[in-house]
Amino acid sequence: MAPLRACIAEVLRASHHLADGNQQQARYFRNRLLIASAFSGLFAVLIAVxxxxxxxxxxxxxxxxxxxxxxxxxxxxxxxGAVGALFTAIPAIAKIPTDFGPFNLPLQQALLKIVFGPLVAVIGQAVLGSGVLTVAVPTTWPATFLSAVVFGAGQQAVTRYVDQRAGKILDVGTDGASVN
Incomplete structure (x- = not known):
């Protein structure tokens, strides 16, 4: 009986250690996403000011x-640009769990996308207006709006790594693998 009890205790310790490590990774990643969102929002405000x-x-x-x-x-x-980014945030928004917890990575993913979209839209419009590329510069309001939406959605290329990393962290709970 004692060897079985010791074996069970060891399994529980190992699973607890693995769960703690996964929660710590999720917490650190969530904090980095929030910091990136705050800096993106601050930078957008600074550009406007x-x-x-x-x-x-x-x-x-x-x-x-x-x-x-x-x-x-x-x-x-x-x-x-934020509207365009919102389109690409829909998959992350759909993954937001109904039982709100401290490690709600889909919420932070969506927030980063929506805050980062305006910056990408401004950069895209600035590149078009600078003449660096040999493409037409939008000269009407509808063309300006459309290109801003497209550039805002284009932030998906930049935030794709964030999505992959969050997916790995979120998948740990379902398949038991460790995140590295």
């Missing part, structure tokens, strides 16, 4: 029929 404070410097090319301040098209591009 800089455009507002420096109206003579255009971060993006405004549509041809726009004659107002430069920060309005910039904020509009950011908004539509």
């Amino acid at each position: 800089a455009q507002w404070l420096l109206p003579q410097v255009n971060v993006i090319t405004s549509p041809a029929d726009w004659h107002g301040t430069a920060w309005v098209p910039l904020v509009t591009v950011m908004l539509f």
